[in-house]
Amino acid sequence: MKIIPVPAFEDNYIWLICDGRYAAVVDPGDAEPVLGHLSRHGLRLAAILITHHHGDHTGGIEALLRHAAVPVYGPRKENIPGITNPVGTGDTVRLPELGVEFAVLDVPGHTAGHIAYYGANSLFCGDTLFTCGCGKLFEGTPAQMHASLQKFAALPDDTQVYCAHEYTLENIRFAKKVEPANRQLLEREVRDLQTRERSRPTLPSTLALEKATNPFLRCEHPAVIEAASHFSGSPLDDAVKVFTAVREWRNRF
């Protein structure tokens, strides 16, 4: 099984999970690049997986369904046209054509009903976790988003992280404000700068790398607590308060 990024719009990645004959697609904001890839590689569409209702993740559903009437999995708590299989925490998405299955996680914060898919050592996290960052809180509270990110942090360190945008360098620029002396973060910047100079995706990442460099997964780390306390002008004594301050800092960055 291979997982391939199909770039779309300015900086979206539509992920294709394929095995040489079939493909499932995650968050097809646009059908055209997906259909192009399927036809170039002789792949048959098996399923569509959606993480949340934003148009840059759902805009291609209708056109893909005209091409092939496949199951469309998506968040039970959001109203998205075209969803045939609404799912949430506790559900499993089985894709027999690809021999893979995914556990569904409710991860509210970016949107109220946002879900993620975890399976085959891979996490499709939509706009919840980004490489070295996290999604904006359009519909959820900081406490909800922090709890959602903690669900990811509990997954194995070697989990491959497939986010829906190429935001890494911009996020690293901010992360360095929070933790200017984080050696792994500085090493990551060198690597990812080189990757982007070659116009290659910096994704997937791993949870181990995110836990070492992503300030939003490091709210209990002394350096992050200190920086967040400094930003908010008072000592912060719990992880949710630290997360809230770092998210606010990022919004103003």
Ligand SMILES: [Zn+2]
């Ligand atoms: Zn979004």
